[in-house]
Amino acid sequence: MDWLRDPGFFGTHATTGADLSQLMAAVFTGLFIIGWIQARKHKADAHHWLMFGGMVAMLGFFVSYYMFRSLGVLAFEGKEGFGGSQSLYDHVFVPVLILHIILVMVGLIMAVYLLVLGFRAQTFVGGVRQLNSSTLQTSWGTIGKVWSTIGGIVGLYLIFLYATDRLSLRRSEVWIVFMVLIALVLLFEMAIQRIWPDGARRHRALGRFTMVIYCVLFLTGTFTYTMLYILYPGKIG
Secondary structure, three states, X not given: OHHHHOEOOOOOOOEHHXXXXXXXXXXXXXXXXXXXXXXXXXXXXXXXXXXXXHHHHXXXXXXXXXXXXXXXXXXXXXXXXXXXXXXXXXXXXXXXXHHHXXXXXXXXXXXXXXXXXXXXXXXXXOOEEEXXXXXXXOOHHHXXXXXXXXXXXXXXXXXXXXXXXXOOHXXXXXXXXXXXXXXXXXXXXXXXXXXXXXXXXXXXXXXHHHHHHHHHHHHHHHHHHHHHHHHOEOOOO
């Protein structure tokens, strides 16, 4: 993936990987905003496919981001990647970057949860997709079955990789992060269903919350990109 380290296509000091990350963040945010607008217009099918496509693509992109480490802005590579003052780095850049990383984790949890909730809460009336306003809850027994099934599949896959001598630390980390993400989603379900037992109401409320998260996520990502590659470029390898 050496080409990701080549000069970017936006004409800044960024690499191709950083520019690609920024471009995809804009595309995903745009898809989510358009999908949210479609929901406000009660166009359920358009909303469903825009959100489904956008979230699946975002999750796939995040795996690539984590696997190759070259996509996106600088994480914690040290002060040499930032050309501004130490005070600006400590009190502005790092806090915004930490907020961005936290929002990424929250956004991933919400993406998986809302995908599943959208399918569970939907119904078709006369061939038209809509949310079903009824109690929608999950038992601990169901949580245990889902966790056991997914954990078993991931465990067998890791054993297969180990047996074929293709298991690496990075691959292990990706699957561990995946399992942690699923666990957090399941725990979130058990907590949030007590607040909004109605599936349709839960989906709408969490959808609005998640849209705010994604918009702030895009703004913080753009801020760190601008600081790193336009205003205060440093020695980024």
